Amino acid sequence: MSDILTLLDDPAREAERLAFAGAIGRPVGVRLAGGPELAARPGTVAAALATLAVERDAAAVLLPQGLFGAEVAALLALRLGAAAITDVVAIDPDLTATKPIMAGTAFSRARVTGGLAIFTVQPGLEAPPLAEPAEVVELAPPAAAAGEDRVAVLGLTPRAASGGRPDLLSAEIIVSAGRGTGGDLGPVEQLADALGAAVGASRAAVDAGWVDPSLQVGQTGKTVSPRLYVAAGISGAIQHQAGMRGAGLIVAVNEDPEAPIFEIADLGIVGDLGEVLPAAAAAVRAL
Template sequence: MAEVLVYVDHLDGDVRKPTLELLTLARRLGDPVAVHLGAGAATAAPVLAEHGAARVLAADAPEFADYLVVPKVDALQAAADAVSPAAILLPSSAESKEIAARLAVRLGSGIITDAVDLQAGEDGPVATQSVFAAAYTTTSRVTKGTPVITVKPNSAAPEAAPAAGTVEELAVTFGPLATGTSVVTRSPRESTGRPELTEAAIVVSGGRGMGGAENFALIEALADSLGAAVGASRAAVDAGWYPHAHQVGQTGKTVSPQLYVAAGISGAIQHRAGMQTSKTIVAVNKDAEAPIFELVDYGVVGDLFDVVPALTDEVRARKG
C-alpha cells in the first residue's frame, strides 16, 4: 500500500491534536509515515503509533529551532526522497503553509491549502475546500508531482488505529539557505489555560456589541464553562478590547470548531471568512437584521448582557 507522509506538529514531543487528525485522514490514502523534527521523538512515537503511524522518521538538529522554516523544508524533502509518498500532509498553520509552499516548489508539485476533507481517488487524493469566505465548496486534486496538502484543524475526529510506529533516523542535509533567517529571541505566550484558538473544538467570540474590554469577562466566563477558546472580531481587536492573537477573520485566524458562539458580532464578510466552516454556529445579537443570522444554526435576538450570563449559568448547572 502507498505511504503518506504526515508532518508532526508538536512541542518537545507533545503531539498536537491536528497531527492526530492528519493521521486519521492519511489512513484513507495509504499507510501513514510520521515525520518528527526536533527533540522528543521518543515521547511522541507511542502517540503517533496509536493513531496509525506505521513508521516515524525522526531528525533532531539545532537548525530546526535556531532558524526559520527552511531546515524543516530540507527535512521534508529528504523524507519525500526516501519514501516516494502518495501525498504529504501538513496542518494549516501559518508556519506549516509556508513549509508546504516551499516544499511543493522544491518537488515541482501542486499544492492544496486549507482542505476540510480528504478522500482517496483513482488519480490521487481528492481534497474538499471551502472558498470565497465559505460561499462555495470545491473538490480538487493535484495533477503534477506529489500532492502537498494542508488541512484545517477540526476537519476530522482523531481515531485510534494502533500501528507499529517504528522510529527510524532521517538523514537530513541542510542546504545553504537553511541558515538564512535565524531566531534571535523568543517570548513565551502567557498561558490562559484555555485551548489554542485554531485547534479548539469550541470557540466563544465577542464583537463590537461587547461595548468595552471589561465586558469580555462575560465571554471568558462562558468559554471557561464550555472548555472553549476565546475569540474576538476585528472591530473588538481594533478598539483594543482584546489581543490581536485572538482575532477571528480574514485578517486574523481561521477557525473551524464543532461549535462557534458569536456574541455581539454583526457578521461582516471579513469575520465570516474566518469561521464560516464551523460545524454548528450560534449567534446572540440584539439586531434581528444582523448578517450573522444568515448563516447560523441557532440565533438568539436579545441583549447579550442578559443572554450570555444566563447561558453560562445554565451550562454550569447542567455540568453540576
C-alpha cells in the first residue's frame, strides 16, 4: 500500500487527518517545526514535502483546506510537475476526489492522472479510526525557498479568542448572525449557549465589525457542515450559501419573508429575531 502523506499543522486535527489518510492508503503524518509565520512560507513547506514525497514514492499528499494549504499544494505541484485538487470532501481508494464547485451548487469528481496527487481536504470529515497508530515524521525547519527569503515577517499579533464556544469547524450546531441582528449579538449568543453551539456570521456582520472575521461563513470565510445551522438575520446570498448549504438542517429567522435563505431552510421563521431567539433559548434551557 502506498504512502499517503498528511500535513499535521493543527494538534486538534491530527487524529482526524491520519484517519482520513488511512482510509485511502498507508497514513504518514508530517509535522513541521515552525510557528504561525510558516503561513507566509508555503514554498518552503512545499520544498520539504516534495523531498519526502519523492523519497517515499508517496501516492498522495493531503493538506489542510484554506489559503495556506492551497498555496503549499500549488507550489508542490509546480515543483514536481504534479497536479492539485483543492477543497475535497471525499477521496476514493483510486484517488478520485469529490469537491464542491460553483458556489456549492454542484460537485465534481476528478482524478489526478499520473504522478503524485495533491489534495487540500475540508476539516471535520469522518473516517474510520486507525487500527494501529500511524507513522509520524518530524521535519526540522527548512531553509526559506527562493523568493520567500525576500518575504519579511515584520509582526505577529495574537487575535481575539472565541469566548470558550465550540470551534466553528467541528461544532454540531452553529447559530450565525447576519445584518438583521443590527449589531446586537445578544440573542444569537443566548441561543448558541443554550444549545452548546458555535457562533458564526455572515460577511455583512463581519464587515460591520460586529463579529471577528475568523467566524465568517461563506465563500470568503469558512465552509461548515454542522448538523444544524441557524441563520439569524441572514438574507442568504449565494456567497453565504456556498459556506453552509451542506448543513444537515437549516433554520432561518428573518423579518423579510422574501429572503433567499428561506428557499433552502428546513424551517423558516418570519419574525423578529430579537424576540424569537431568546424565547427559543429559554425553551431549550427549560427542557
